[in-house]
Every structure is written in C-alpha cells, then in structure tokens.
Amino acid sequence: MKIPNDFVMGVATAAYQIEGTSFGKCGPSHWDSFAAKGGTFQGQNGDIACAHYEHWQSDLDLIQQGGFDAYRFSVAWPRILADGTGQVTPEGLDFYDRLVDGLLARGIAPHATLYHWDLPQALADHGGWENPDIAKWFTEYALTVTDRLGDRLESIATINEPWCVTWLSHFLGHHAPGKTDLPAASKTMHNVLYAHGLATQAMRDAGHKNLGIVLNMEYAQPASDKPADVKAAQLYDGIYNRWFIEAITKGRYPSDVLPYLEPHFPTSWQDQMPLIQTPIDWLGLNYYTRSIHADDGTGQFPFGKSVAGPLNKTSMGWEIYPDGLEYFLNRLHKDYTGDLPLFVTENGMALHDQISANGVDDTTRATYIQNHIQATLNARKNGVPVNGYFAWSVMDNFEWAFGYEERFGIVHVDFETQIRTPKSSHKMLQEINKNR
Numbered sequence: 001m002k003i004p005n006d007f008v009m010g011v012a013t014a015a016y017q018i019e020g021t022s023f024g025k026c027g028p029s030h031w032d033s034f035a036a037k038g039g040t041f042q043g044q045n046g047d048i049a050c051a052h053y054e055h056w057q058s059d060l061d062l063i064q065q066g067g068f069d070a071y072r073f074s075v076a077w078p079r080i081l082a083d084g085t086g087q088v089t090p091e092g093l094d095f096y097d098r099l100v101d102g103l104l105a106r107g108i109a110p111h112a113t114l115y116h117w118d119l120p121q122a123l124a125d126h127g128g129w130e131n132p133d134i135a136k137w138f139t140e141y142a143l144t145v146t147d148r149l150g151d152r153l154e155s156i157a158t159i160n161e162p163w164c165v166t167w168l169s170h171f172l173g174h175h176a177p178g179k180t181d182l183p184a185a186s187k188t189m190h191n192v193l194y195a196h197g198l199a200t201q202a203m204r205d206a207g208h209k210n211l212g213i214v215l216n217m218e219y220a221q222p223a224s225d226k227p228a229d230v231k232a233a234q235l236y237d238g239i240y241n242r243w244f245i246e247a248i249t250k251g252r253y254p255s256d257v258l259p260y261l262e263p264h265f266p267t268s269w270q271d272q273m274p275l276i277q278t279p280i281d282w283l284g285l286n287y288y289t290r291s292i293h294a295d296d297g298t299g300q301f302p303f304g305k306s307v308a309g310p311l312n313k314t315s316m317g318w319e320i321y322p323d324g325l326e327y328f329l330n331r332l333h334k335d336y337t338g339d340l341p342l343f344v345t346e347n348g349m350a351l352h353d354q355i356s357a358n359g360v361d362d363t364t365r366a367t368y369i370q371n372h373i374q375a376t377l378n379a380r381k382n383g384v385p386v387n388g389y390f391a392w393s394v395m396d397n398f399e400w401a402f403g404y405e406e407r408f409g410i411v412h413v414d415f416e417t418q419i420r421t422p423k424s425s426h427k428m429l430q431e432i433n434k435n436r
C-alpha cells in the first residue's frame with residue numbers, strides 16, 4: 001500500500017481512557033460517577049487507566065517509532081477546571097503544555113480535542129448537556145485551554161462524537177450520565193451544537209486557527225425492503241448521520257427527525273442556528289461499523305431496533321464494513337462539506353488479543369486498518385479532499401462502558417504492570433509510514 005506524501009498518518013487517544021485521573025489534580029467527572037453506579041464493566045473506571053500521565057514520554061516515543069506524522073489527543077476538562085468553571089488548575093495546563101512540546105520535539109503534529117466525554121461532575125450536577133448554560137461553560141473552558149496551547153496546536157476540535165455525547169448517553173443510556181429520556185436527549189442534541197458554535201466563534205475571535213469538530217457515522221442498512229424497516233433505518237440515519245452535519249453545514253435539522261425532538265427544545269433554538277452554522281476549517285469523521293435496522297413494532301419513535309448482520313465481526317460484535325467509510329467520505333463531500341478538508345479521525349478494531357513470548361499477533365486488526373486506509377484513499381482518488389487517517393488507538397485503554405475488556409490498541413498494555421508491547425499492527429503501520 002502506497003500512501004501519498006501529503007496524506008497525514010496519525011494515531012488517536014482520549015484523556016479519560018489513558019491518563020489516570022488519580023494523577024495530577026484532576027477533578028471528578030460524570031464518568032467516575034457513572035462507573036461508581038455500575039454503568040461500566042465490573043464498575044471499572046479511569047482512576048489509573050494506562051497511567052499515561054506518568055508514562056507520557058515513553059508513550060510519545062512509541063508514536064514516533066511508528067513513524068506517525070500526527071497525534072490526536074484530548075484535554076480533560078476536569079484537569080483544567082476541577083469544578084468545570086472558575087478556578088484553573090495550573091498542574092493541568094502544565095501537563096498538556098509538556099505533552100505538546102514533547103510532540104513537537106519528536107516531529108509529531110499535535111491535534112487536540114477539547115471534549116472527549118469527561119464532563120466535570122460539578123457541571124453534571126447542574127444538568128450537564130441538558131442545561132443551555134453548557135455553551136457558556138464550554139466556551140470558557142475552550143478559551144482557557146487554547147489561550148495556553150493554541151499557538152502550538154496543528155488543529156483544534158471542539159467535541160468528539162456529539163451523537164455519543166447526546167443520544168447514546170441520554171436516550172440509549174449506554175454512556176454517562178446513563179439517561180433514557182427523550183426530553184433530556186432532545187435538549188442535549190441542540191445544546192451540544194450550540195456549545196460547539198459558541199466556542200468555535202470565540203476561539204476564532206481570539207485568533208485561533210484550524211478549528212473543527214469530530215462526528216461519528218454508522219452505515220444504517222434496512223433489514224429488508226419492507227417500508228417499516230426502511231423507515232427505521234432512515235430515522236436512525238437521520239438521528240446519527242444527518243442531524244449534526246446538516247445543522248453545522250446548512251443551519252437546519254433533518255425534517256424527518258425534528259418533529260420528534262423539537263417539543264423539548266429551548267424556546268429560542270431557532271435564533272441559535274446561525275451560530276451553529278459558524279464556519280469550520282475541517283471536519284473529522286470517526287467510522288467503525290455498519291448496523292442493520294428493523295421495525296421494532298412499538299409504533300413509537302424511533303420505531304427501530306438493531307438486528308444482527310451477516311458480516312465478520314470484531315470482539316464487540318461490530319460488523320466489519322470498510323465500504324461504509326468510502327461511502328461516508330463521498331456522501332459528506334457531495335451532500336454537505338464540498339471543498340472542506342476531511343480527516344478520518346478514528347478507525348480501529350476491538351480484539352481479545354493474546355500476548356505470548358513472541359509479542360501480540362493482531363493480523364486481523366492490521367488487515368482491518370489497511371482495508372479502511374484503502375477505502376479512504378479510494379475516496380481521495382475519487383476527488384474527496386480527505387487529507388489524513390488516524391488509527392484508534394495508540395494503546396489498549398479504558399473502553400468506556402466495556403472497561404478494560406475490549407482492546408483497540410496497536411500497542412498492548414498490561415494493566416497490572418503498565419508494560420507496553422507493540423503489536424503486529426504497530427509494525428504494519430510503521431512499514432507503511434516508512435515506505436511513503
């Protein structure tokens with residue numbers, strides 16, 4: 001596989017999944033509370049995780065050894081502002097300051113995400129993403145971080161995967177705060193976008209460059225051509241794949257979904273649409289899988305349920321479908337983003353890896369990654385301005401509700417000893433990166 005010279009090859013992580021919140025002076029987040037309530041596998045949490053807060057230098061060495069151009073990491077809001085607003089924790093900013101300099105010293109471009117899910121508990125206590133004040137709180141935080149780091153960041157993303165922040169966490173209940181409540185979810189579906197818009201505009205006004213957002217998309221396939229199944233898949237596509245991008249690029253919400261959510265919106269929501277549409281400089285796409293949808297027979301919104309599909313699956317049961325990535329890159333370019341630069345900001349595979357004296361053979365993951373890089377390059381050949389690919393993840397880490405059971409790393413982590421062992425997928429990427 002030949003990667004074009006100007007195509008960025010990167011790897012990604014997120015703060016709560018790797019750093020260890022017991023190090024430094026990190027404040028509590030709603031993930032700590034969600035884990036304590038039993039929302040995660042065996043109640044596992046991010047207290048220690050990969051202890052990256054302590055091992056960050058050797059972790060950056062592993063990225064450098066892999067020959068990567070770029071590293072996408074996130075900043076932990078409660079590390080910067082333990083209460084979410086107000087008093088800044090200097091140790092938190094210092095940590096990311098060292099990290100960014102450490103990346104630059106190794107010739108790796110730093111791509112920061114401001115929010116990858118670790119909402120300060122103090123803000124969760126005030127309603128979190130359901131409270132319209134979240135836009136103001138998030139903007140204060142965004143300016144605090146970028147004021148210190150913005151001069152050295154290659155790109156800044158406001159929010160990682162708004163669908164997970166909102167629908168997955170407030171309607172499906174799988175992530176913190178674990179709600180299953182349509183009115184709550186509806187509010188968050190608007191507030192998350194307003195927070196993105198307000199922070200983007202404030203950072204732009206402060207002179208920061210290369211601002212974007214990271215959306216996840218999942219190919220939604222109807223289980224059959226029965227109209228009810230087709231409708232279920234279409235609504236799923238609307239909530240998951242069209243809601244956020246349509247608002248950001250066209251300043252409106254999909255008309256097939258809006259009637260179900262609007263009754264729960266803040267009254268002034270329409271006045272906020274122009275700000276939500278504030279220009280961005282790039283868009284990140286996270287892509288992992290497709291899903292199959294059938295009518296759930298309830299006659300109630302959202303009318304559908306996911307059913308098992310026939311394709312090969314990861315250890316999390318996610319179907320492996322690289323064509324979906326090519327499809328979304330083409331669709332984004334054609335229907336929404338035009339000339340806007342795109343990046344695949346996450347893609348990877350869960351496997352129950354076994355470590356032996358010979359290391360970790362994860363050929364299945366290496367193939368998955370190669371096939372998705374190929375899908376990305378196919379879209380690029382087709383004229384889509386997709387300029388890079390970030391593998392998820394640098395190392396095995398805290399996989400949210402699945403705890404430490406599901407491994408996505410290209411480097412194996414022994415969570416008892418914190419010993420890192422590069423897997424064969426790391427070697428494969430190292431070769432690809434070297435042969436450019």
Ligand code: FCB
Binds near residue numbers: 160161346399
């Ligand atoms: C994405 C998340 C990331 C990781 C991968 C597997 O949805 O952004 O943190 O959990 O899934």
